[in-house]
Amino acid sequence: MSEWKFTIKEIAEKPELFMSGHRACAGCVPATVHRLVLKAARGPVIATHATGCIEVSSTIYPYTAWKIPWIHTAFENAAANASGIEAALRVLQRKGKIKNEHVDVIAFAGDGGTYDIGIQALSGAVERGHDFLYVLYDNEAYMNTGIQRSGGTPHGAWTTTSPAGKLIPGKPQFKKPIAEIMVAHEIPYVATASPYYWKDLITKVRKGLEVEGPAFLHIIAPCPRGWRFPSEKGIEISRIIVETCMFPLWEAIDEEYKLSPPSKAIALKPEKKKPVKEYLKIQGRFRHLFTLEHEHVIEELQRIIDKRWKRLLKKCGIA
Amino acid sequence: MTVVEQKVFAMSGDEAVAYAVKQSDVDVVAAYPITPQTIIVEKFSEYVHNGEVDTEFICVESEHSALTACLTAAAVGARAFTATASAGLALMHEILYVTSGCRAPVVMAVANRALSAPINIHCDHSDTMVERDSGWIQIYAENSQEAYDSIIQAFRIAEHPDILLPVMVGLDGFFLSHTLENVRILPDETVKGFLGNRKFPLVRNHEGKLVPFRLAPENPITIGPLDLYDYYFEHKRQQEEAMRRASEIIKQVHGEYANVGGRQYGDGLIETYHLEDAEIATICLGSTAGTVKTVVDELRSKGIKAGLLRIRTFRPLPVKEITVALKNVKAVGVMDRACSFGGFGGPVFHEIRHILYDAPVHPHVVNYIYGLGGRDMSYILINQIYRDLERILETNRVEKKVQFIGLRE
Numbered sequence: 001m002s003e004w005k006f007t008i009k010e011i012a013e014k015p016e017l018f019m020s021g022h023r024a025c026a027g028c029v030p031a032t033v034h035r036l037v038l039k040a041a042r043g044p045v046i047a048t049h050a051t052g053c054i055e056v057s058s059t060i061y062p063y064t065a066w067k068i069p070w071i072h073t074a075f076e077n078a079a080a081n082a083s084g085i086e087a088a089l090r091v092l093q094r095k096g097k098i099k100n101e102h103v104d105v106i107a108f109a110g111d112g113g114t115y116d117i118g119i120q121a122l123s124g125a126v127e128r129g130h131d132f133l134y135v136l137y138d139n140e141a142y143m144n145t146g147i148q149r150s151g152g153t154p155h156g157a158w159t160t161t162s163p164a165g166k167l168i169p170g171k172p173q174f175k176k177p178i179a180e181i182m183v184a185h186e187i188p189y190v191a192t193a194s195p196y197y198w199k200d201l202i203t204k205v206r207k208g209l210e211v212e213g214p215a216f217l218h219i220i221a222p223c224p225r226g227w228r229f230p231s232e233k234g235i236e237i238s239r240i241i242v243e244t245c246m247f248p249l250w251e252a253i254d255e256e257y258k259l260s261p262p263s264k265a266i267a268l269k270p271e272k273k274k275p276v277k278e279y280l281k282i283q284g285r286f287r288h289l290f291t292l293e294h295e296h297v298i299e300e301l302q303r304i305i306d307k308r309w310k311r312l313l314k315k316c317g318i319a
Numbered sequence: 320m321t322v323v324e325q326k327v328f329a330m331s332g333d334e335a336v337a338y339a340v341k342q343s344d345v346d347v348v349a350a351y352p353i354t355p356q357t358i359i360v361e362k363f364s365e366y367v368h369n370g371e372v373d374t375e376f377i378c379v380e381s382e383h384s385a386l387t388a389c390l391t392a393a394a395v396g397a398r399a400f401t402a403t404a405s406a407g408l409a410l411m412h413e414i415l416y417v418t419s420g421c422r423a424p425v426v427m428a429v430a431n432r433a434l435s436a437p438i439n440i441h442c443d444h445s446d447t448m449v450e451r452d453s454g455w456i457q458i459y460a461e462n463s464q465e466a467y468d469s470i471i472q473a474f475r476i477a478e479h480p481d482i483l484l485p486v487m488v489g490l491d492g493f494f495l496s497h498t499l500e501n502v503r504i505l506p507d508e509t510v511k512g513f514l515g516n517r518k519f520p521l522v523r524n525h526e527g528k529l530v531p532f533r534l535a536p537e538n539p540i541t542i543g544p545l546d547l548y549d550y551y552f553e554h555k556r557q558q559e560e561a562m563r564r565a566s567e568i569i570k571q572v573h574g575e576y577a578n579v580g581g582r583q584y585g586d587g588l589i590e591t592y593h594l595e596d597a598e599i600a601t602i603c604l605g606s607t608a609g610t611v612k613t614v615v616d617e618l619r620s621k622g623i624k625a626g627l628l629r630i631r632t633f634r635p636l637p638v639k640e641i642t643v644a645l646k647n648v649k650a651v652g653v654m655d656r657a658c659s660f661g662g663f664g665g666p667v668f669h670e671i672r673h674i675l676y677d678a679p680v681h682p683h684v685v686n687y688i689y690g691l692g693g694r695d696m697s698y699i700l701i702n703q704i705y706r707d708l709e710r711i712l713e714t715n716r717v718e719k720k721v722q723f724i725g726l727r728e
Contacts, residue, residue, distance in 0.1 A: 044536030048391065059544035064525045069534035071394050072543035073417045077387040080379065084349065084388030085534065087375035088395035091346045095373060097516070098396065103536055121387070124380025 004042075004206045011039050011202065015067070022058040022065035027231025029238060030054050030137045030221040033195050034108065037135055037219075038068070040205035044103045046070070046085050050078035050113030053144045053223075054137070076117040079125035082107040082132040104209045105132040111152030112142045115176050126185045126214040133208040133215045136178065139223035147226040151176040154246070155304060156297040157285045159226070164288035169297055174304055182216040183252045189215035191251035196239035197262050204251060204260075211253075220247045228284020237282060243272070244279040245309040250316065257315040267318050273309075276302045322581035325503040332463040332495035333358035335502045336402065336428045336488075339470035341366050342510040346397035349377035349388035353407040354440045355492040356430040360402060382407035386414040386425070393423040394542055396533040398474060398517055401425065404492060405432035408446045412453070418485045419454025419558060421543055422532070424477035424517075425485040427455075428470060431605065431656075432492040433692045441693020442492040444604065448657040448666045454558050456486040456565055457634040459604040461584070463500040465631075466490040468582055471510055475572045480520040482565050483532075484558070491606040493693065509579055562635045569632055588637035590629040591644050593619055597626025599708035600645070602671055603654040604630050607689075607696045614701045625705055630667065641674050650683040650708040651675075656690045664688070664721040683711050686721040700725045 017038035024031040034054055038045070046069045049055040055072050058065035073081055086105045092098040109118055114136045122134060141159045142148040149162040155174045158164045162171035183190045188211040193201040201219065208215030222237045224230065229237060241247040242262050249260035259267055266272045277298060280286035289297050313319040330338065337359045340348065348367075350360040367376040375392075379385045382403050389399035403411060408429055418425055429447050433439040447457060456476060460466040466488060473486040490496055505513075519531035522540065530538035546554060566588060573587025584590050590608075593615050594600055601611055608629040618625035628644050630637070645651060653672075655665025662669065664686035672684045687704055690696045704724065711717055 046395070046534050046536065056545040059541050061544045061546040061550050062525065064541035064544060066541050067539060069536060069539045070541045071391055071421070071534060073387055073390055073421065074413055077384060077414070080384035080387035081391045083377055083379070083384065084347065084391030084393075084397075084399075085395055087347050087349075087377050087388065088392035088397035088399075091373065091375040092396055095346070097346075098535065099537070101536075120380060121384050124384055127380070128377065 004203065006202070014039055017041060017045070017067045018058070019065045019067055021063070023060060024054065024057040025225055025231070027224040027234050029195055029223065029234040030139055033137045033219050033221045036195060036198055036201050037106070037205050040202045040209065041104065042206065042209055044101060045106060046103055047106045047108065048072065048078055048081035048085060050109035050118055051075035051144070052110040052113055053139070054108065056144060075113055077121045078107040078109040078113055078118055079122040079134060082134070083125045083128065083130045086130045086132050107132060107134045109134070109136060110143070111136065111138045111140055112150045115151030115178050123185065126182065126187050126216070129213050131213055133205070133217060136216070136218045137221040138218060139221045139226060141226050143223050143226045152178065155301050156289050158288060159285070169288055169294040177308070179216065179218040183255055186255060187214045187216060188212065188254055189251070192218045192247065192249050194220050194238045194242050194247065194249060196235050196242065197249065200249060200260055200262070207251070226285070228287070229282055233282065240274065240279045240282070243274045244276050244305065245273055246276055246279055246305050248309060248312055250312060257312070259316045259318070267313055267316070276305055323506060323509050323579055325505055325580070327501050328504055329499050330463060330502040331358060331497050331499055332460070332466045332490045333430065333497065334362055335463040335467035336470050336490065337362035337366070338504060339467045340400050341372050342505070342507050343471055343474050343514055344398065344511060345372070345374050345400045347375045347377065347389060347392035347399045348401065349379050349385045349392070349399070350401045351379050351382045351385045351403070351407060353382070353404050355432055355496040356402045356404040356407070356428065358496065359428055359430070382410045383414060386411040386418060386427070389425040390414060390418045390421060390423045393425050394421060394534050396517060396519065396535070398478070399425050400427070402428040402430070404430040405434055405446045408450060409434060412450065415450055415453040415455060417543070420554070422483040423485060424483050426470065426473040426477055427485065427487045428466070429487050429489045430492045430496040431489050439692040440492070442494050442656070443691045443693065444489070444656040445658070445691070447487065447489050451634055451666065454484065454562070455634065456484055456562070456569070456632070457489065458486065458632050459489040459630070460495065461606055461608045461629060463490070463495055463498070464502050464582065465584055466495060467502050467504070468576060468580060471505070471513065472572050472576050474514050476565065476569055478517050479568050480518050482561050482568055483520070484561050484565060489605060494606040505580055513576065513579060566635050566637060584631050585629070586640065588632040589640045589644060590631055592627040592629070594626035594628055594644055594648070596624055596647065598624040598649045599705060599712060600626040600628055600648045601652040601654055601701070601704055602628045602630065602667060604633060604667065605656070607654060607656070610696060610698055611701055614698060614705065618705055623705070623709070636670055638674055641671070642678055645675065645682065646678065646680070648682050650711045651685070652704045652708050653684060653686050654704070655686060655688045658688055658691065668721070683717050685711065685717055685719070687724045688721065689724045694725055696725065
């Protein structure tokens with residue numbers, strides 16, 4: 001597979017498939033993520049969406065932000081939506097009932113629709129080997145319903161169902177390693193991406209579309225409302241989360257793990273790895289941890305980040 | 320048009336359904352195994368693996384995904400089919416509403432089976448009755464032949480550009496799904512000709528352009544958007560309008576099918592049996608009607624004016640047809656193979672008493688809840704119902720409006 005090369009000008013000139021005018025919040029990084037993902041389109045695309053922030057804010061009837069065919073059915077079944085679309089395209093083309101051209105299928109879902117309620121449909125769809133790209137835009141909680149914790153919420157984070165209480169300071173559990181779970185499905189392409197590293201993100205989307213069979217892309221997508229940061233800070237946070245190795249960038253092609261350049265640079269120069277505190281302190285959802293009584297949660301979080309980073313380096317054949 | 324010559328195969332109801340799907344040039348089948356539907360997907364898998372059909376068969380990981388995949392496949396333009404029963408249908412519940420709301424013409428066979436708990440694999444109508452408000456057309460077959468015929472008709476009804484609603488065809492679990500019967504099979508080309516290709520009505524897209532109602536890159540449309548208090552209600556009303564139109568289309572498709580297949584089930588909505596001059600009558604759905612007909616024949620031979628009304632199409636409810644059919648009956652026994660816990664009788668009873676409220680003459684209407692969890696509805700029990708109705712007629716008195724029949728009490 002020869003890598004798709006593009007310039008910023010080419011990307012800028014590509015038509016917008018996810019249009020402006022949607023009703024996402026000011027500073028919504030997930031909306032930016034959707035726009036970037038569709039910039040990687042190589043031809044016709046049909047998209048489907050799990051219930052979630054972007055689904056509701058982009059399709060308020062009679063308006064739509066989608067310049068491509070798009071369908072939403074429910075919350076837990078984005079991957080099943082894609083299964084039906086992909087199977088229908090295949091058979092209708094074979095029978096000559098529709099134009100014989102390749103159509104890419106992209107399923108979008110948030111963390112709730114992926115880690116939690118949607119994991120069954122996702123696991124089933126990739127096991128069956130449907131040719132589609134699943135994009136997880138991870139804003140680390142159920143933002144659409146008002147910031148409730150999900151399997152993707154990090155340890156210690158405040159949400160409305162993991163409040164910063166006197167007894168329990170935020171979410172007691174850890175973030176589920178969803179992308180590694182997807183690699184364990186032995187699918188041809190899994191990657192993580194951050195919108196700060198937009199070129200890396202677009203390249204990975206394109207790779208996910210180009211492989212035959214299921215591809216899974218885990219994109220971190222900070223939410224100003226839910227993470228409690230000023231609306232202009234989303235992209236900066238998308239950088240620091242990578243720099244702290246809280247969200248390392250990597251890809252696994254046929255289960256071969258490989259660090260992506262921003263994380264590889266840290267692996268080669270470990271002193272570049274920033275402490276998690278730098279990431280936590282710019283977000284209100286971790287504010288309660290900066291107290292004497294809850295400082296141990298930060299230590300615990302750092303410990304798990306270090307453990308996972310070490311594990312990842314090992315998988316990538318480094319260290 | 321002349322009735323075509325047909326082969327007779329010994330088939331179970333499930334096999335008959337699978338065969339009908341095989342002949343209907345279905346593009347996508349997505350299904351999950353559940354007793355007593357499983358034979359349908361097993362049979363269909365054989366067709367796929369032996370190259371007898373050109374269908375994408377998706378062995379999904381749940382019924383929820385089965386119906387979802389059929390829905391989106393239909394949205395792309397495929398003819399889509401699935402089958403389920405009981406807990407499987409209950410798991411689909413959410414997507415049943417989404418399918419009808421997205422106006423996806425999916426066809427589904429339901430081998431009617433009791434709902435848990437306690438777990439039970441045998442026949443009753445609890446599974447489909449609970450879905451009567453889901454926006455699906457509901458047809459209940461009396462025998463395997465009718466299951467076969469109804470599946471073929473269902474594609475025509477569902478895909479009709481004025482309807483675009485999903486259709487479920489109920490066949491009683493085990494009584495039909497697993498029982499061998501002689502089934503007359505139409506030639507492949509007859510079914511193909513009868514169904515034709517899917518047609519797509521034109522809809523106005525967000526740019527104001529009229530485009531075919533399907534997901535196609537050349538004409539992008541958004542299906543399943545957020546629809547709030549400013550439009551949702553109108554869309555629901557449109558669904559109800561489509562349901563109303565469906566009554567005529569079901570009759571029309573049924574009539575056209577009768578011209579080639581030679582078989583009729585009443586007018587396609589209801590079937591009456593010795594009802595014209597009947598004084599006492601029962602009402603039922605599904606396979607029970609076969610036994611009832613035998614009982615009616617015997618009662619008639621004794622000079623008792625007994626009749627039967629079988630509701631074939633339960634959604635849309637044939638209100639006018641039922642009103643006319645019951646106009647001379649003096650005592651009606653409504654048989655329900657489902658229970659509405661805490662309600663006033665079973666679901667069919669609710670509808671019938673409701674319809675008769677506007678009738679010029681009010682017959683006695685009593686409810687017999689029977690056969691839950693596959694309990695046999697025997698010849699003896701049906702006789703008992705007619706005797707009960709005779710007594711009501713004689714005494715002009717109803718002792719118990721809702722009765723449970725054929726169980727220990």
